[in-house]
Amino acid sequence: DCHIRMMASPSPAVFRIQHDWNETLPAKTKETVWISCTQGGNTSQGSITFLPSLGNDDGNRAIVACECTGGFTAELPSSSSSSSSSSPLSLKVRHDASSSSCMIVAPSSIITHPHNKRILHMHISPQGELGVFSSVEGGLFLFTVSDRAIRRTFEGHKGDVYTCRFFPSGKVVLSGGADARVKIWDALEGECAATFVGHAGGVLGVDFVERGRNIVSC
Numbered sequence: 001d002c003h004i005r006m007m008a009s010p011s012p013a014v015f016r017i018q019h020d021w022n023e024t025l026p027a028k029t030k031e032t033v034w035i036s037c038t039q040g041g042n043t044s045q046g047s048i049t050f051l052p053s054l055g056n057d058d059g060n061r062a063i064v065a066c067e068c069t070g071g072f073t074a075e076l077p078s079s080s081s082s083s084s085s086s087s088p089l090s091l092k093v094r095h096d097a098s099s100s101s102c103m104i105v106a107p108s109s110i111i112t113h114p115h116n117k118r119i120l121h122m123h124i125s126p127q128g129e130l131g132v133f134s135s136v137e138g139g140l141f142l143f144t145v146s147d148r149a150i151r152r153t154f155e156g157h158k159g160d161v162y163t164c165r166f167f168p169s170g171k172v173v174l175s176g177g178a179d180a181r182v183k184i185w186d187a188l189e190g191e192c193a194a195t196f197v198g199h200a201g202g203v204l205g206v207d208f209v210e211r212g213r214n215i216v217s218c
Helices: none
Strands: 002-006 013-017 031-039 042-052 063-068 072-075 090-095 100-105 119-124 130-135 140-144 150-153 161-166 172-177 182-186 192-196 206-209 214-217
Touching: 013 090, 013 100, 031 072, 042 072, 042 090, 063 072, 130 161, 130 172, 140 172, 161 206, 172 206, 182 214
Parallel strands: 119 161
Antiparallel strands: 002 013, 013 031, 031 042, 042 063, 072 090, 090 100, 119 130, 130 140, 140 150, 161 172, 172 182, 182 192, 206 214
């Protein structure tokens, strides 16, 4: 599934939607996908059914309405309803009980690779040439965006690696995981340059400030 975190409210709402929701559009028949919203430990589940119109000259059908369950409402902007539109496919979703809403945008491209374990986080370098993704059981990998080939495996974390991020230079990677460690890696050589300790639990997020002079973790 894919998820979107809304940070505007004191208790963030997290929307999750069926990962291939966009592949059902434009629909020629009724198509239903699942959706959920979690806020303050409470999760609401529902569904969105895309209703097609009578059809277009190209044989596809434009979406004109959405039927929802579970307290959700959804709307496809007019530019996203037609297969002939060049605009990114997007879906506006609202959950009434939590008074939260978001705009879900479909991916413009999908990166596939032979890794067969769950991916927990991914980041693309500012230059757009390299990517890094973290996984379960200590997995942390560097790949080239152009051919999706894995170039480097970073070994050092114990347990799941929850987060990873490139420094602005694109040559250094920051990571954190279930072992309560934050690590800095040489992206090109694969060596761990530094390890920071001090967290009482798993590290869920990392970032940098002042162009990488300082880092923050949570």
